[in-house]
Amino acid sequence: xxxxxxPREKSTPKSGTPAGMRExxxxxxxxxxxLFLLQQKPMYTYDIMRRVExxxxxxxxxxxxxxxxxxxxxxxxxxxxxRRLSEDNHARVYFTITESGRQYLKDIIAEYRQMTAAIDAxxxxxxxxx
Numbered sequence: 001x002x003x004x005x006x007p008r009e010k011s012t013p014k015s016g017t018p019a020g021m022r023e024x025x026x027x028x029x030x031x032x033x034x035l036f037l038l039q040q041k042p043m044y045t046y047d048i049m050r051r052v053e054x055x056x057x058x059x060x061x062x063x064x065x066x067x068x069x070x071x072x073x074x075x076x077x078x079x080x081x082x083r084r085l086s087e088d089n090h091a092r093v094y095f096t097i098t099e100s101g102r103q104y105l106k107d108i109i110a111e112y113r114q115m116t117a118a119i120d121a122x123x124x125x126x127x128x129x130x
Contacts, residue, residue, distance in 0.1 A: 026060065030068045032112060033060075035077060035097055035105040042081035042096040045069055069095060077101030 014020050037048050045065045053061050072078040073095070081096040097105070 026062075029112065030062070030065070031072055031077075032105065032108050034065060034068055034072060035101055036109075038078060038095060038097040039102060039105060042094040044092040044094050046092075072101065075100075075104075077104050 033052055034048055037043060037051055043051070048065055049062045069078060073080075077098055078095045078101055079098055081094040084092045084094065086092055
C-alpha cells in the first residue's frame with residue numbers, strides 16, 4: 001500500500017522541474033526584494049506582496065512573507081517601524097530597513113547581478129538554445 005503524500009509534498013514543486021527551479025529562485029531572492037521595497041518606504045507584509053505582484057504584472061507572487069520578514073528581522077536587517085490599526089480593526093505592523101540591511105542589500109544585489117551575468121554568459125556562449 002502506497003503512503004499518502006502530505007499536503008506539503010503535494011504542493012511543493014519537485015526538484016528537476018521548471019516549477020522547482022522557479023520556486024528555488026523565488027526563495028533565494030525573496031529577502032532581496034523585500035529589502036529593496038522597504039528601502040523606498042516602511043511597509044506591512046501584504047503591501048509588499050501586492051507591490052511585487054504589481055511591479056511584475058503578476059509574474060511573481062507570494063502567499064506570505066512572514067518567514068522572510070522575521071528572518072530579516074532576526075539578522076537585524078529590518079525592524080518594526082510602527083503598528084497601525086486598519087479601518088477593519090486589523091493590526092498592521094509596518095517594517096523598515098536598517099542601516100545594516102541597506103549594506104546587506106547593496107552586497108546581495110551586487111552578488112545577484114554578478115551571478116546572473118555569469119549565467120547569461122554561459123547561456124549566450126553558443127550551442128543549442130532551448
